Amino acid sequence: MIPATFRHRALTAALSSETRRQISATSSVLLADVSVEHGRGTWKTYGDISTYRPGKFQIKTFNKISPLGLKKFPDAKYEIREGDTAANAHAILLRSHKLSEEEVPHTVRAIARCGAGTNNVPVSRMTELGIPVFNTPGANANAVKELVIAGMLLGSRRIVDGINHMKSLGEQGLAKERVEKDKAMFGGREIKGKTLAVIGLGHIGAATARDADQLGMTVVGYDPSLSIENALKLPRGINLSDSIASAIRNADYISINIPYIKGEGGTHGIIGKEVVSNFKPGAVLLNFARGELVDSEALKEHLDSNDGRYVSDFPDDLLWSHPNSVILPHLGASTEEAEDAAAAMAADTIRDYLETGRVRNSVNFPSTSLPDAPEHSIRFTVVTKNVPGMLAHMAEQFAASNLNILQQINQSRGNVAYNVLDVDISGHDSIVDFKEVQEKITMLDGVLSSRVIYGVPGTGYAKNLGGDYFV
Numbered sequence: 001m002i003p004a005t006f007r008h009r010a011l012t013a014a015l016s017s018e019t020r021r022q023i024s025a026t027s028s029v030l031l032a033d034v035s036v037e038h039g040r041g042t043w044k045t046y047g048d049i050s051t052y053r054p055g056k057f058q059i060k061t062f063n064k065i066s067p068l069g070l071k072k073f074p075d076a077k078y079e080i081r082e083g084d085t086a087a088n089a090h091a092i093l094l095r096s097h098k099l100s101e102e103e104v105p106h107t108v109r110a111i112a113r114c115g116a117g118t119n120n121v122p123v124s125r126m127t128e129l130g131i132p133v134f135n136t137p138g139a140n141a142n143a144v145k146e147l148v149i150a151g152m153l154l155g156s157r158r159i160v161d162g163i164n165h166m167k168s169l170g171e172q173g174l175a176k177e178r179v180e181k182d183k184a185m186f187g188g189r190e191i192k193g194k195t196l197a198v199i200g201l202g203h204i205g206a207a208t209a210r211d212a213d214q215l216g217m218t219v220v221g222y223d224p225s226l227s228i229e230n231a232l233k234l235p236r237g238i239n240l241s242d243s244i245a246s247a248i249r250n251a252d253y254i255s256i257n258i259p260y261i262k263g264e265g266g267t268h269g270i271i272g273k274e275v276v277s278n279f280k281p282g283a284v285l286l287n288f289a290r291g292e293l294v295d296s297e298a299l300k301e302h303l304d305s306n307d308g309r310y311v312s313d314f315p316d317d318l319l320w321s322h323p324n325s326v327i328l329p330h331l332g333a334s335t336e337e338a339e340d341a342a343a344a345m346a347a348d349t350i351r352d353y354l355e356t357g358r359v360r361n362s363v364n365f366p367s368t369s370l371p372d373a374p375e376h377s378i379r380f381t382v383v384t385k386n387v388p389g390m391l392a393h394m395a396e397q398f399a400a401s402n403l404n405i406l407q408q409i410n411q412s413r414g415n416v417a418y419n420v421l422d423v424d425i426s427g428h429d430s431i432v433d434f435k436e437v438q439e440k441i442t443m444l445d446g447v448l449s450s451r452v453i454y455g456v457p458g459t460g461y462a463k464n465l466g467g468d469y470f471v
C-alpha cells in the first residue's frame with residue numbers, strides 16, 4: 001500500500017523561485033514556451049530534506065567505491081552519499097553489498113554494480129519495479145585472472161604451508177637451522193605441461209585460458225554461450241568441450257568462471273557430486289567465481305580421499321580449514337586498477353542513463369540508445385511491461401496533446417520494454433503542460449515509470465505503483 005502522502009504530491013506544487021532559476025541555468029530550451037513542473041514540492045515525503053540538495057542527482061553508495069570512479073560525477077550535478085545517509089537517492093552504486101528491496105527507495109532510477117556478479121542485487125524484483133541494473137563487464141577481469149594463475153601455483157606448491165611453517169620456526173629461533181631440512185615436507189609439482197579446464201569462457205575465463213596456454217599448459221574449455229568477442233581471445237590450441245563432465249575428465253586444474261544464478265536452470269551447486277566424482281585424483285579446483293557454485297560436501301570427499309586441492313576467494317564453513325584448501329578473503333577484484341576501472345565504468349553507465357536515457361551494460365534492460373535529442377525537443381523515457389499495444393497507447397497521449405514525436409526507439413528484454421521518445425516542442429503557441437502528458441502516460445495500464453529528461457537534475461521522474469501515481 002502506498003502512503004497517501006506519495007500520491008499526486010508534486011503535481012500541483014509550483015516550483016520554488018530557486019528551482020526555476022536552476023532550470024533557467026541548466027537549460028535554455030524554449031523555457032518561455034514550455035512549462036515543466038517536476039519539482040517534488042514536499043520533500044519530507046521522501047526523506048529528510050537536510051540530506052539532499054535539490055537540483056542535484058543523489059548517488060547512494062554501499063562498500064568502498066574507488067574515488068577515481070566517484071570523481072566521474074561532477075559536483076555541479078551530483079552528490080554522493082553513503083548508505084543510510086542518502087534519503088532521496090536517484091541511483092545506487094555498490095560492490096558486494098547484499099542489497100535488499102527496502103534499501104531501494106521509490107526515487108531510485110538505476111542501480112550499478114561496480115563488478116561482474118549481480119547475484120547480490122534482487123535483479124528480478126528490480127525488473128518488476130522498472131529499475132535497470134548495470135554491471136561492468138570485463139572491468140576487473142585481469143585482476144581475477146592474475147589471482148587464478150596465482151591460485152594454480154598455490155594449489156601446486158605448498159606455498160602457504162611453507163610460509164606458515166617458516167613463521168613458526170622463526171618464532172622458535174629455528175628458521176635458519178631447519179630451512180633446508182624441512183623443505184622436503186613441502187614439495188610440489190609444476191603447471192607447465194598439465195591440463196587446465198576452464199568452465200565459463202567469458203572475460204575472466206578467456207583471459208585465463210590464453211595465459212595458461214602461454215605458460216605451456218594444455219587448455220580445455222566449456223561455455224555453451226561463448227561470445228564472438230571472447231572466442232577471439234582464446235588460444236589457438238584450446239580444445240572446446242560440449243559439457244562440464246567432458247571438460248574436467250582429464251584436467252589437473254579446473255577453473256570455474258561462471259555467474260551464480262539461483263533457481264531452476266541456474267548454476268547453484270553446478271560443481272556437484274556427479275562432476276566432482278569424475279575429477280582426476282589430485283585435481284585442483286580454482287573457484288574465483290562464487291562459493292555457491294560448488295557442493296562443499298562432495299568437494300570435501302575429493303580433498304579427503306584424493307589429495308585434491310581447493311583454492312578459492314569465497315569462505316566455506318566446511319572447507320576453509322581443510323589441509324588441502326587455500327581460502328582467501330574475497331580478493332579477486334581487489335586491485336587498485338580493477339577497483340578504479342569498475343567504478344569508472346559504473347559511473348559512466350549511470351551518468352549516461354540519468355542524463356540521456358541510454359542503456360548499456362544492463363543485466364535486465366535492453367541495450368538502448370538514440371542519437372542526441374534534436375533541437376527544440378524534450379526527451380521522454382518510459383519503462384513498460386513487455387505487452388502488446390503500449391507504443392500505440394503512448395503515441396495516442398502525445399497526439400492528444402498535439403505533440404509530435406521526432407524520433408523514438410522501443411526495445412524489449414524478457415518482461416520489460418524501454419522506450420526513448422524525443423518530442424517536438426517547437427511551433428507551440430500555447431504552453432505545453434508536460435506534467436499532465438507524463439501523468440497520463442505513466443498511469444497507462446502496463447507502464448512502470450517515466451522520465452522527462454530535461455531541466456533540473458533529479459526531477460522529471462514518475463512511477464505507476466500499482467495504480468498510484470508517484471512523482
Ligand SMILES: NC(=O)c1ccc[n+]([C@@H]2O[C@H](COP(=O)([O-])OP(=O)(O)OC[C@H]3O[C@@H](n4cnc5c(N)ncnc54)[C@H](O)[C@@H]3O)[C@@H](O)[C@H]2O)c1
Pocket residue numbers: 115116117118137138140141144199200201202203204205222223224225226227230257258259260267270288289290313330331332333334
Ligand atoms: N572473485 C572475484 O572477485 C570476482 C571478480 C569478478 C567476477 N567474479 C565472478 O566471476 C564470474 C564471471 O565473471 P566474468 O567477468 O568472466 O563474466 P562474463 O559474463 O564475462 O563471463 C561469464 C561466462 O560464463 C558463461 N557461462 C554461464 N553459465 C555457464 C555454464 N553453466 N557453463 C559454462 N559457462 C557458462 C557465459 O556464457 C559467459 O561467457 C562473475 O559472474 C562473478 O560471479 C568474481
Ligand SMILES: O=C(O)[C@H](O)COP(=O)(O)O
Pocket residue numbers: 095096097114115116117118140330332333334
Ligand atoms: O563479481 C565481482 O565483480 C566480484 O566478485 C568483485 O566483488 P567486489 O567488488 O566486492 O570485490
